[in-house]
Amino acid sequence: MTVKTLFACLAALTLLATASCKKKDGGEQAQTNNPLATTLVLADRSDVDNFNPVISSTVPGGNAISMIYPSLLGGTFDTANGYLVYEPAVAKSWTIAPDFKSITYNLRGDVKWTDGTPLTSRDFKFSYELYGDPIIASARQDYLEDLVKLRGKDGKPTEQVDFDKAILAPNDTTLIFNFEKPLAKSVIEFKTSLTPVPKHVWEKVDRKEFRTHELNSNPTVSCGPFKFKEWKRQQEFTVVSNPDFNVPAPAKIPTVTMRVIPDYTVQLTQLKTGAIDVMDGIKPEDAIKIEKENPDIDIKIVKYRTYSYLMLSNIDCEAYQNGKQIKPHPLFGTKKTRLAIAMAIDRERILDGYYFGKYAEIMTSPISPAFKWAFNGDIKPYPYDMKRAKELLAEDGWKMGSDGILERNGKKFSFTLVISKGATASEYMSPIIQQSLKELGIDCKIETMEFNTFVEKGRKHALDASLNGLSIGLEIDLMPTFGSDLDKAAFNSAGYVNKRVDELNKLGQAKLTREEAAPYWKEFQKIFHDDVPFVPLFWGSRIVGFNKRVIGEKPDILSIYTDLDKWTLSTMPAHAELK
Amino acid sequence: MFSYVLRRILAAIPLIFGVLTLTFFIIRLAPGDPASFFIQPGVSPKVAEQMREQYGLNDPLLVQYVKWLGNVLQGDFGRSFSRHRPVFEVILEAVPITLTLAVIGIAMEFIFGILLGVISAVKQGTLLDRSLTVGALVIYSMPEFWLSLMLIIVFSLKLGWFPASNLNSVGADSLDTFDYLLDRLHHLVLPIFVLSLGGTAGLARYVRGQMLEVIRQDYIRTARAKGLSERVVIFKHALRNALLPVVTILGASLPALFSGALFIEVIFAIPGMGRITVDAIFSRDYPLIIANTFISGTLIVLGNLLADVLYAVVDPRIKLN
Numbered sequence: 001m002t003v004k005t006l007f008a009c010l011a012a013l014t015l016l017a018t019a020s021c022k023k024k025d026g027g028e029q030a031q032t033n034n035p036l037a038t039t040l041v042l043a044d045r046s047d048v049d050n051f052n053p054v055i056s057s058t059v060p061g062g063n064a065i066s067m068i069y070p071s072l073l074g075g076t077f078d079t080a081n082g083y084l085v086y087e088p089a090v091a092k093s094w095t096i097a098p099d100f101k102s103i104t105y106n107l108r109g110d111v112k113w114t115d116g117t118p119l120t121s122r123d124f125k126f127s128y129e130l131y132g133d134p135i136i137a138s139a140r141q142d143y144l145e146d147l148v149k150l151r152g153k154d155g156k157p158t159e160q161v162d163f164d165k166a167i168l169a170p171n172d173t174t175l176i177f178n179f180e181k182p183l184a185k186s187v188i189e190f191k192t193s194l195t196p197v198p199k200h201v202w203e204k205v206d207r208k209e210f211r212t213h214e215l216n217s218n219p220t221v222s223c224g225p226f227k228f229k230e231w232k233r234q235q236e237f238t239v240v241s242n243p244d245f246n247v248p249a250p251a252k253i254p255t256v257t258m259r260v261i262p263d264y265t266v267q268l269t270q271l272k273t274g275a276i277d278v279m280d281g282i283k284p285e286d287a288i289k290i291e292k293e294n295p296d297i298d299i300k301i302v303k304y305r306t307y308s309y310l311m312l313s314n315i316d317c318e319a320y321q322n323g324k325q326i327k328p329h330p331l332f333g334t335k336k337t338r339l340a341i342a343m344a345i346d347r348e349r350i351l352d353g354y355y356f357g358k359y360a361e362i363m364t365s366p367i368s369p370a371f372k373w374a375f376n377g378d379i380k381p382y383p384y385d386m387k388r389a390k391e392l393l394a395e396d397g398w399k400m401g402s403d404g405i406l407e408r409n410g411k412k413f414s415f416t417l418v419i420s421k422g423a424t425a426s427e428y429m430s431p432i433i434q435q436s437l438k439e440l441g442i443d444c445k446i447e448t449m450e451f452n453t454f455v456e457k458g459r460k461h462a463l464d465a466s467l468n469g470l471s472i473g474l475e476i477d478l479m480p481t482f483g484s485d486l487d488k489a490a491f492n493s494a495g496y497v498n499k500r501v502d503e504l505n506k507l508g509q510a511k512l513t514r515e516e517a518a519p520y521w522k523e524f525q526k527i528f529h530d531d532v533p534f535v536p537l538f539w540g541s542r543i544v545g546f547n548k549r550v551i552g553e554k555p556d557i558l559s560i561y562t563d564l565d566k567w568t569l570s571t572m573p574a575h576a577e578l579k
Numbered sequence: 580m581f582s583y584v585l586r587r588i589l590a591a592i593p594l595i596f597g598v599l600t601l602t603f604f605i606i607r608l609a610p611g612d613p614a615s616f617f618i619q620p621g622v623s624p625k626v627a628e629q630m631r632e633q634y635g636l637n638d639p640l641l642v643q644y645v646k647w648l649g650n651v652l653q654g655d656f657g658r659s660f661s662r663h664r665p666v667f668e669v670i671l672e673a674v675p676i677t678l679t680l681a682v683i684g685i686a687m688e689f690i691f692g693i694l695l696g697v698i699s700a701v702k703q704g705t706l707l708d709r710s711l712t713v714g715a716l717v718i719y720s721m722p723e724f725w726l727s728l729m730l731i732i733v734f735s736l737k738l739g740w741f742p743a744s745n746l747n748s749v750g751a752d753s754l755d756t757f758d759y760l761l762d763r764l765h766h767l768v769l770p771i772f773v774l775s776l777g778g779t780a781g782l783a784r785y786v787r788g789q790m791l792e793v794i795r796q797d798y799i800r801t802a803r804a805k806g807l808s809e810r811v812v813i814f815k816h817a818l819r820n821a822l823l824p825v826v827t828i829l830g831a832s833l834p835a836l837f838s839g840a841l842f843i844e845v846i847f848a849i850p851g852m853g854r855i856t857v858d859a860i861f862s863r864d865y866p867l868i869i870a871n872t873f874i875s876g877t878l879i880v881l882g883n884l885l886a887d888v889l890y891a892v893v894d895p896r897i898k899l900n
Contacts, residue, residue: 035750050663057622137629139622212663230752233672234850235745261744261848265728269736269743452861456610459618471620480620490618 037571039255040550042561043267043276047234047260050216053195054130057139063561064258067239068222069195070119070247072105072175077474077557082372083514084474084558086189089247090119091175094189100182100512103192105175111247113198113223121175125167126199132161135207143191148178184512190475198223225251225565234260251565253572271297271545277569278550280560282543283424284359296548301541302555304370306471307363308425310345310417310433310535312338313464315495320461324486326497331415331464338532340392342382344436347537354428359543363536365525366481368472370557373514376525382535389440398441406441414443418466420454425540426467433467458493461486468493469540474558476521478505482533496533580891584884591880595873599651602872603644606865612636613660613863634660647869656873657866661858666870669855676746677851680840684771685832688778693818693825695779696786701813703791712787715780724842727773731846734769741769744848770847774840782828789821796820823893830886834878 042063049061053069056062074089091105111119131138132147147166149157157180168176177192198221205213219228226239236259241251259276261267268286271279272294282290287299312332319325332338347362354360361369364379398406398413406413417433419426430446437444444465449457457463470481470491483489483505484497501524508520544560546553552567553560613634617626631637635646650657656666699711735743742748742765751762793799794817802816803809844853852871859867891897 035753039749041749049661057617057619057626134625134629135633137626137633139617139626141625142623212658216663232850234854235848236749255750257749259745259749259848260850262854263744263846263848266731266744266846266848269731273736273739273743275742275744275749452611452615452863453609455618456615473620480624488624490624491620 035255037573038253038569039257040253040278040567040569041276042256042258042278043261043270044258044280045260045262045264045267048231048237048258051219051228051231051237052197052216054127054136054138054140054197055211055216060258063559064237064239065195066224066559066561067226067251067256067564068219068224068228068242069197070111070223071193071195072107072124073189073193075193075558076562077370079370079556080372082370082375083186084190086193096185096188100185100188101180102176102178103188105192107173107175108247109173111223112244113200113221114227114242114244115198115221117198117200117221118172119196119198119223120172121169122172123196123199124175125163125169126203127196128167128194129163130197130202130207130210131194132163133207133210136210140194143194146179146181146183146187146191148180182512184509184514184517186514187475187509225249226256229255236260249565252568253564256564271547274547277547278553278560279545280542282545284355284543287359287543287545288356290545298546298548298550298553300544300546300553300555301359302544302557302560303361303541304368304539305542305557306469307366307368307539308429308467308469308537309363309366310341310537311458311463311466311468311494312341312534313461313494314338314497314533315461317461317464320486320495326486326495329464329495330411331413334396335530335532336392336396337398338535339382340389340396340440341437341442342532342535343385343389343392344440345433345535345537346384346436347381348384350429350432351538353432354425355538355540360538360540363539365528365536366470366472367476367521367525369539371476371521374476374518374521376522379525379529382532386436386439393440400441404441405443412443413441414445415464416445416447418447418449418454418457418463420451420467421448422451423467423469425469429537430467459490461493461495463493466493468534476508478508478524482524482528494534496531498527498531498533501527580888584888587884587887591877591884595876595880598876599869599873600644602869603647603865604640606863606868607640609863611863613865616661616862656870659859659864659867661862661864661867666866669867670852670870670874673850673852673855676849677840677844677853680767680770680774680843680849680851681832683767684774684840685778685829687771687775688782689825689829691775692779692782693786693822695783697790697813697818699783699787700790700794708787711783715783718776718780719784721777723773723777723840724846726776727769727843727846730769730773742766743769744846746849770840770843770849774843782825785828786821786825789824790817793817793821823890826893827886827890830882830884830889832882834875834882 044060046058046060048064049058050056051061051064051068053065056065070090072089072091074087075084076087077083078085090107090111092108094103094105096103105121107121109118113119128144130136131140132144144161147161150160150162152158166178168178170176177188179188183191201215201221205215217231222228223245225242225245227242229238229240231237236257238255238257240255241253243250261270261276267276267279268282270276272290274296282299290297291299313329314332316327316329316333319327328334351357351360351362362381364381365376367374367376369375393406397408399408401407401412417430419430434444434446454466458466458468478501480489481491482496482498482501483492484499484502486492486495486497504520504524508517511517511520542560544555549570550567551570552563554562556562612631614627614631614636617630618624635643638646658664659666659669662669695711695715699708702708731743734741746766747759747762748766751759754762799812799817802812840851841853841857843849844851845857855867856871858864859871
């Protein structure tokens with residue numbers, strides 16, 4: 001019996017293996033019958049959180065939403081000048097009031113939700129009310145912070161938006177936003193571009209049940225180049241082209257499936273076998289191999305959206321833990337010491353070794369070089385100069401101890417550099433940094449920490465030094481990373497405090513044109529270079545692999561799925577393309 | 580027997596509550612909380628605080644505990660913070676997947692483990708026995724994630740025989756039931772292979788030891804003296820007795836049936852209990868972590884009870900008391 005079972009199992013396995021081989025051979029020629037020929041298969045490490053633009057706060061969620069929901073304005077990133085340019089979408093045209101305190105949109109009247117109900121200005125107004133509701137706690141509620149506010153008894157604006165005055169929808173195709181103060185044109189366009197949800201569907205839902213409502217996982221009424229088909233949680237979601245979409249047209253690829261594949265190596269294998277068409281976040285070492293060995297895969301890079309840096313706490317962590325006192329850090333509290341460390345790191349070596357000289361660029365300041373109008377090109381990277389680094393440390397009072405470790409006032413220059421678990425670039429860089437610091441007479445230990453703990457400790461200023469990465473927004477805002485109010489500046493883990501930077505941020509954001517704002521951002525970069533709040537390392541490129549059957553892809557700083565509705569597949573039979 | 584089982588179950592209740600209480604406090608000691616997820620670039624800074632308020636995390640710890648205890652006593656384990664659905668709904672979705680994987684895995688483990696154990700014992704000291712012993716040790720000490728990746732590279736990337744991840748192919752919904760099941764099985768071959776390999780090796784060693792002990796017994800000599808064929812002696816007389824302790828291992832496998840195979844589910848992108856547990860821990864999803872602990876804790880207690888009861892059922896010398 002047991003022997004029989006063994007043979008039965010072996011036979012079954014053989015049968016399965018043969019079946020798979022058959023399928024593979026057949027797949028090539030029978031393009032018309034094979035659903036894969038007309039399905040674009042994407043992959044992500046984690047699942048969509050929900051399909052509701054008001055509450056989604058994950059990247060996969062955002063990607064899914066952009067496929068099935070409309071937007072007031074379309075956007076492309078003007079790489080020549082370095083800013084976002086808005087184009088008509090649901091809005092045909094728009095005018096900004098001369099006082100820069102109001103914008104009026106003129107909407108197309110012929111756009112419909114998938115259930116046939118017209119999309120009107122009231123959908124937008126209603127959606128903004130949802131975005132602003134504290135019970136719903138939308139991740140994008142700060143888009144509303146400049147809208148006209150309710151007045152208190154003293155006549156001063158309160159925290160709450162006065163929706164009756166801030167957003168007006170006098171008829172189906174007119175939508176007006178009013179602001180408390182004049183804002184730059186780009187800021188007005190950015191802050192009024194939140195994705196709408198259908199009013200006629202969501203107005204029946206109690207706000208308390210909004211986050212848990214079934215429609216969040218089954219968006220039956222939508223209005224985008226694709227429409228929702230199915231979500232198998234933690235496995236995949238599928239959207240299909242929406243034949244009725246007219247802003248500007250239905251998606252050309254009939255079906256798109258996004259699969260959840262948490263493991264990096266498995267995802268890479270799937271890209272190589274053709275089981276998935278697109279993979280984001282390929283490591284430089286794998287990209288190099290793919291370029292050599294996999295002619296069926298195109299490697300594309302997107303620059304200047306994320307940077308890495310060596311965080312050296314400016315403030316004494318212990319003093320901050322005990323009653324939030326701001327005192328200089330005993331080791332990294334002075335500019336000279338931080339500058340010395342910056343000059344002791346051989347970035348070129350890391351660039352060549354980890355990034356193969358082409359998947360990153362040495363960073364000079366946290367303003368992205370993509371924002372050409374604001375980027376200060378006069379600033380040059382800190383040179384790799386061990387001699388000068390040693391001089392700087394000596395000038396700052398550090399003397400070599402008998403054990404070869406620097407000391408000052410009896411305190412040894414010894415610290416722990418913390419890196420996040422699984423951050424391969426940090427794993428590569430940390431021993432090189434450790435070695436360089438050893439040459440200076442600095443004792444640096446390396447500790448790896450679980451990601452959540454790493455982030456939490458960084459935010460609470462409990463780490464002396466760490467290797468961090470940060471992704472930037474498309475509008476410049478220095479406050480989250482450099483704001484002096486450490487309670488509010490969630491990413492200022494170095495505890496950098498400089499009132500002039502706060503001022504510059506205010507001044508830069510208050511200017512109505514980029515030309516007027518640019519000098520403030522450039523001044524900030526000069527200050528950054530002089531103060532060394534942290535040691536800038538690299539602008540890492542996002543590396544994306546595309547199966548060559550994908551046509552029309554053009555990943556940019558906005559998204560790797562830019563213009564997904566216009567992509568096609570070379571395996572698609574001509575009639576499958578929906579026009 | 581009945582009173583014994585009842586007593587054991589009653590004794591388990593405070594034990595499980597103790598475990599849940601410990602979990603409740605220990606998980607809150609870990610840095611970060613579920614609302615930390617909302618502190619990220621591009622998310623309004625107010626959200627974390629609003630969510631903390633909604634999750635009731637601003638209450639003092641003892642108040643949170645009392646509220647939680649009240650709900651649990653009414654059978655309400657709450658809603659998952661990360662998935663915004665009742666925790667048992669999340670778990671119920673994952674259990675069938677984990678169960679399929681585990682049942683097939685355990686079946687394979689027992690079939691091949693017993694078979695190889697018997698062969699090894701019968702051929703004791705031969706080259707075959709030694710190779711099986713060494714092979715079992717090598718397999719037993721191989722890390723699951725490494726083996727999984729190696730198998731994926733060989734069978735998926737190089738040979739293209741089996742898919743590397745997920746439960747079905749893209750577009751499998753359009754297949755008829757038989758083809759759909761075949762497609763599902765095809766996807767499960769590699770994960771089940773890894774899942775059962777370690778257990779098979781362990782079980783084979785266990786069965787071999789038991790068999791060797793039994794083969795030396797007088798009743799086996801008697802059976803041989805009666806002129807019975809070696810096959811009957813081994814399979815009818817020896818194996819039956821050697822399997823007595825093995826049966827209890829079934830009881831111990833019960834928690835594994837539901838708790839899921841952590842690494843395998845993550846690597847092969849299978850949305851079972853293992854992945855839910857890992858995700859819940861990383862996102863500090865307290866209600867989901869506690870519900871998972873409740874399920875695995877209960878199953879461990881029940882599994883042990885089942886093992887004891889089974890032992891008494893199959894071996895009349897054991898009396899439950």
